Amino acid sequence: MTDAAARPPVILSPSLLACDFTRLGEELATLKNAGVPWAHVDVMDGQFVPNISFGLPILAAARRASDLYMDVHLMIEQPERFLHDFAEAGADGMTVQVESTRHIHRAVGQIRELGKRAGVTLNPGTPLEMIRPVLADVDLVLVMSVNPGFGGQKFIGSSVERVRTVRRWLDEIGSAAELQVDGGVTAANARELVEAGATNLVAGSAIFGAAGGAAAGVQAFQAALAEQA
Template identity: 50%
Template structure:
């Protein structure tokens, strides 16, 4: 089953609750949070207080992508605020196994994130422990970027690697996914597709969410 995960980084924050409700009505499966601290990436977004507020009203699982330095310091805060999925970057994390085990010990699904320029083979050992891999198809830090075409081949290669090591691991893909490429990304092997501006830049968020979800359903039927 292919899952659609709207990323609120691209939402209109003045209308955030309204737009999240539109995503839910449109059939979204997960709500994605891009957490940035201005150090790991050159941007600042939001923290666990925002996630906690949304959790009180949103029925979807909340997925926290931590683009921050020293993520271990904040993982508990995000899980306690309501995140049921937490992912951290392989880049710069010298104790990735310990971090993954921390996430799982708190009752959340644990993911590892990999940037476009990072070799996939660095994931091989951690695949034995994680629940999902978040493959970035843009360089992290900003919404609205263009999908890197090479990402399709990286998804296929990652799918093959997972098949050899731990077939239960899901592939999540984030960055530049729009209606003109969402089926290609799904057919390459993505299980969870994160979409930001491809949903929230449209005047009718509910209709656009429903359209993208229908495209994913078609890709599964092929």
């Protein structure tokens, strides 16, 4: 396993699903001023997951308001239908669910052909082996630590071992892909996840719902992650 100390600093990708959409531009500015490089955009279609969030107009608005890296997680059926549209709307990277398409390798290739970073993810109940065939082809692997569809869920503890497994697989093939975790991530469990091999953490409620607002939420994570040094 690669020494954690040799890896780049952990990236925090706050989930806009938890932000105040009446103040989207301000929320994004707060994140940037706090030193956050990414914003996570959760797209849900009410079919792949039992919830509908937002789509192209919100992403486009976020893109106009900020130059943060737009990290788009497509929780939608047949994502291939919309990859070009999300690329045009401002996505820097797009992550697709292995369960949502019959042709995950093709979807990953299409994202890269659009000049975007490609990511793959899977639900907590899906065997990790499902993503292994495309590990060498992606720029990001997302380990979901809750069942996708709703924010504010409790972290599934067994996800830590799944992170360790994916970390080992990525190291074995010499991949520099980000290893992201999303779902119930807080400042309290951030250190454990990074020690297991995560390089990128998504958090929504823990940041935007923090007492003192998003800046205070980010600071709590930064303090926890500083303990890695």
